[in-house]
Amino acid sequence: xxxxxxxxxxxxxxxxxxxxxxxxxxxxxxxxxxxxxxxxxxxxxxxxxxxxxxxxxxxxxxxxxxxxxxxxxxxxxxxxxxxxxxxxxxxxxxxxxxxxxxxxxxxxxxxxxxxxxxxxxxxxxxxxxxxxxxxxxxxxxxxxxxxxxxxxxxxxxxxxxxxxxxxxxxxxxxxxxxxxxxxxxxxxxxxxxxxxxxxxxxxxxxxxxxxxxxxxxxxxxxxxxxxxxxxxxxxxxxxxxxxxxxxxxxxxxxxxxxxxxxxxxxxxxxxxxxxxxxxxxxxxxxxxxxxxxxxxxxxxxxxxxxxxxxxxxxxxxxxxxxxxxxxxxxxxxxxxxxxxxxxxxxxxxxxxxxxxxxxxxxx
Amino acid sequence: xxxxxxxxxxxxxxxxxxxxxxxxxxxxxxxxxxxxxxxxxxxxxxxxxxxxxxxxxxxxxxxxxxxxxxxxxxxxxxxxxxxxxxxxxxxxxxxxxxxxxxxxxxxxxxxxxxxxxxxxxxxxxxxxxxxxxxxxxxxxxxxxxxxxxxxxxxxxxxxxxxxxxxxxxxxxxxxxxxxxxxxxxxxxxxxxxxxxxxxxxxxxxxxxxxxxxxxxxxxxxxxxxxxxxxxxxxxxxxxxxxxxxxxxxxxxxxxxxxxxxxxxxxxxxxxxxxxxxxxxxxxxxxxxxxxxxxxxxxxxxxxxxxxxxxxxxxxxxxxxxxxxxxxxxxxxxxxxxxxxxxxxxxxxxxxxxxxxxxxxxxxxxxxxxxxxxxxxxxxxxxxxxxxxxxxxxxxxxxxx
Numbered sequence: 001x002x003x004x005x006x007x008x009x010x011x012x013x014x015x016x017x018x019x020x021x022x023x024x025x026x027x028x029x030x031x032x033x034x035x036x037x038x039x040x041x042x043x044x045x046x047x048x049x050x051x052x053x054x055x056x057x058x059x060x061x062x063x064x065x066x067x068x069x070x071x072x073x074x075x076x077x078x079x080x081x082x083x084x085x086x087x088x089x090x091x092x093x094x095x096x097x098x099x100x101x102x103x104x105x106x107x108x109x110x111x112x113x114x115x116x117x118x119x120x121x122x123x124x125x126x127x128x129x130x131x132x133x134x135x136x137x138x139x140x141x142x143x144x145x146x147x148x149x150x151x152x153x154x155x156x157x158x159x160x161x162x163x164x165x166x167x168x169x170x171x172x173x174x175x176x177x178x179x180x181x182x183x184x185x186x187x188x189x190x191x192x193x194x195x196x197x198x199x200x201x202x203x204x205x206x207x208x209x210x211x212x213x214x215x216x217x218x219x220x221x222x223x224x225x226x227x228x229x230x231x232x233x234x235x236x237x238x239x240x241x242x243x244x245x246x247x248x249x250x251x252x253x254x255x256x257x258x259x260x261x262x263x264x265x266x267x268x269x270x271x272x273x274x275x276x277x278x279x280x281x282x283x284x285x286x287x288x289x290x291x292x293x294x295x296x297x298x299x300x301x302x303x304x305x306x307x308x309x310x311x312x313x314x315x316x317x318x319x320x321x322x323x324x325x326x327x328x329x330x331x332x333x334x335x336x337x338x339x340x341x342x343x344x345x346x347x348x349x350x351x352x353x354x355x356x357x358x359x360x361x362x363x
Numbered sequence: 364x365x366x367x368x369x370x371x372x373x374x375x376x377x378x379x380x381x382x383x384x385x386x387x388x389x390x391x392x393x394x395x396x397x398x399x400x401x402x403x404x405x406x407x408x409x410x411x412x413x414x415x416x417x418x419x420x421x422x423x424x425x426x427x428x429x430x431x432x433x434x435x436x437x438x439x440x441x442x443x444x445x446x447x448x449x450x451x452x453x454x455x456x457x458x459x460x461x462x463x464x465x466x467x468x469x470x471x472x473x474x475x476x477x478x479x480x481x482x483x484x485x486x487x488x489x490x491x492x493x494x495x496x497x498x499x500x501x502x503x504x505x506x507x508x509x510x511x512x513x514x515x516x517x518x519x520x521x522x523x524x525x526x527x528x529x530x531x532x533x534x535x536x537x538x539x540x541x542x543x544x545x546x547x548x549x550x551x552x553x554x555x556x557x558x559x560x561x562x563x564x565x566x567x568x569x570x571x572x573x574x575x576x577x578x579x580x581x582x583x584x585x586x587x588x589x590x591x592x593x594x595x596x597x598x599x600x601x602x603x604x605x606x607x608x609x610x611x612x613x614x615x616x617x618x619x620x621x622x623x624x625x626x627x628x629x630x631x632x633x634x635x636x637x638x639x640x641x642x643x644x645x646x647x648x649x650x651x652x653x654x655x656x657x658x659x660x661x662x663x664x665x666x667x668x669x670x671x672x673x674x675x676x677x678x679x680x681x682x683x684x685x686x687x688x689x690x691x692x693x694x695x696x697x698x699x700x701x702x703x704x705x706x707x708x709x710x711x712x713x714x715x716x717x718x719x720x721x722x723x724x725x726x727x728x729x730x731x732x733x734x735x736x737x738x739x740x741x742x743x744x745x746x747x748x749x750x751x752x753x754x755x756x757x758x759x760x761x762x763x
Contacts, residue, residue: 001365001366001367001368001372001433001662001665001666002364002365002366002666002669003364003366003659003662003663003665003666004364004663004666004667004670005364006364069364242748242749242750245750246749246750246751253754254751256744256750256751257750257751257752257753257754258753259737259740259741259753262740262741262744262745262748262750262753263737263740263741263744265744265748265750266683266739266740266741266743266744266747266748267740269676269680269743269744269747269748270680270683270684270739270740270743271684273660273676273677273680274653274656274657274659274660274677274680274684275656276660276663276677277656277659277660277662277663277677278652278655278656278659280364280659280663281655281659281662284364284366288364288366289366296655299648299651299652299655300652302648302649302652303649303652303653303656306649348645351644351645351648351649351652352641352644352645352648354648354651354652355638355644355647355648360624360627360628360638360644360647361638361639361644
């Protein structure tokens with residue numbers, strides 16, 4: 001029994017952290033966020049160099065063959081830096097292909113995902129969050145029709161993995177005929193989301209093995225990664241608030257010596273620290289404890305959404321007025337946490353799903 | 364991460380389960396402040412099997428096993444699984460015994476540890492005073508040296524079990540002129556000593572879980588000091604760390620959560636199960652995520668302990684978060700019962716013996732006791748986040 005990260009896992013986090021410290025400082029993040037779409041090929045290349053998009057890809061296809069916990073630990077560091085790079089899209093699309101792709105699909109796409117040369121976006125929102133407005137994709141005779149909202153990592157995607165209304169998965173290239181991509185502008189300018197419309201768009205089915213199970217594993221892994229991204233962003237916000245409180249002086253003292261301020265910081269730390277154990281457990285469960293995978297993923301995502309929101313607003317308050325300006329760039333973390341909360345199932349939906357999974361209520 | 368138990372521990376778990384199966388009929392009911400004869404029999408049985416007093420040397424009445432945190436955890440898990448009471452967990456066993464083992468003389472160990480473990484000698488803790496709560500080191504109960512004895516005068520408060528206790532371990536001021544942390548000594552003495560008066564302190568639960576204790580010229584032989592004279596603050600801190608470990612235990616939250624799930628499946632309103640009310644269900648799920656987090660945080664702390672590492676922030680937050688979580692769980696149980704939730708004192712239709720209201724009120728005391736929530740936040744920010752202490756103001760008397 002050992003509930004701790006391995007030396008390798010800690011090193012992997014530290015090296016990504018150091019790299020992002022170097023290639024993604026605040027002024028670089030600001031420059032990327034000010035563009036119409038968050039394109040940062042230099043940062044994406046540096047992250048890929050360290051193997052981030054390769055994390056779940058099997059070694060036989062050029063990947064690292066690691067688990068969802070490892071992917072979550074990387075997501076945590078990306079969140080910590082509000083890194084403007086595709087991650088959830090390629091990682092989950094790669095998982096879809098690894099679990100349910102044909103051999104030729106794996107050979108065609110997985111090595112590129114692993115090296116970062118190929119980016120895959122992901123249209124899973126209707127399956128994981130429910131359908132808004134008239135969204136939904138239908139598949140018939142190799143053609144897709146309909147609309148997918150909130151497709152992840154869309155801006156630089158070479159292809160998409162798309163979930164249809166009937167529980168099928170499809171691979172569509174970004175330049176396929178009849179596919180229109182409309183960027184959606186969110187509060188978070190470090191990640192791209194889009195609306196995809198399909199009109200008789202040719203696609204390949206991703207249909208090997210138990211596709212229903214593949215969809216669930218993608219959804220659950222995605223929830224753990226988003227929760228981990230929030231953990232990283234929230235921890236950074238606490239670190240910055242505490243550091244500021246030790247420097248900023250008012251009434252002749254550093255504000256961090258007032259209990260009113262100290263207690264805000266203590267409450268944030270007390271709320272966030274157990275979340276770390278929840279993420280570790282949920283990440284581990286995805287590969288090692290299949291019976292607990294969906295429940296812990298739903299709870300991790302829901303709980304981190306709530307605690308993330310609390311930390312985002314409270315840490316901003318510690319800074320006083322300067323906290324809500326653009327000067328310190330705290331808002332990139334604040335908005336990162338805000339986007340994570342809504343994606344792949346908002347907390348109220350997740351808690352209801354968690355109750356259904358345990359048989360407390362009917363679906 | 365590897366949450367599997369290896370073969371040795373899996374076998375140990377089966378051994379504990381076999382014990383539980385074979386002896387569950389002997390499990391005593393939980394009662395008041397003094398163990399009943401059934402509880403004493405159960406306690407001796409547990410010690411004999413190594414399920415209580417496990418690591419305490421056999422020479423002092425324990426089982427004498429080498430420390431193995433994992434085995435201790437397995438014992439706790441199996442006992443929870445079978446809803447069996449574990450070994451006695453009173454203040455004598457949880458706080459005095461570890462202190463004596465660390466700092467007591469051989470005579471003190473021989474005299475006190477075995478009867479305390481067996482439930483035959485019951486202790487109370489004399490720490491807090493009316494003027495020394497969060498600022499415990501400012502305590503004023505005096506111990507004057509008459510050559511052979513200390514003569515104790517003063518008052519303690521929040522002394523649970525004092526009316527039923529045989530003995531007290533008590534902090535007193537032996538060096539009134541020394542700085543406040545250096546003038547305190549840790550004494551043990553009989554609660555039957557002349558000059559002790561115990562007054563029950565009735566609380567909002569309707570019970571009297573605590574007492575006030577008054578000392579008037581109580582004579583205590585000077586040999587009954589634990590640790591050196593004037594070092595009592597440091598002796599007590601060795602035990603306070605044991606107390607904080609007891610408060611906020613995630614296993615308590617887990618068993619409460621299970622009980623609320625049962626309650627929400629069985630209680631009905633307008634012919635519908637309470638579980639089918641989405642607002643109550645949402646609160647239940649929020650609390651379940653918190654219980655899970657604290658449980659996993661506990662596994663993380665356990666791993667640190669196994670490796671001999673300090674648990675850091677993961678450990679500092681347990682008392683604050685755990686006590687608040689238990690309180691929130693009790694609040695949900697009351698709320699799902701609606702009007703039934705207020706029934707108490709053995710009223711008709713009362714559920715679970717009114718235990719949820721009792722817990723809701725009693726747990727507020729636990730949020731305050733053992734270092735208030737505010738003191739916990741000071742500890743978290745100062746030790747965990749390295750934030751500065753609030754500067755001291757001049758004493759009240761020196762200000763205009």
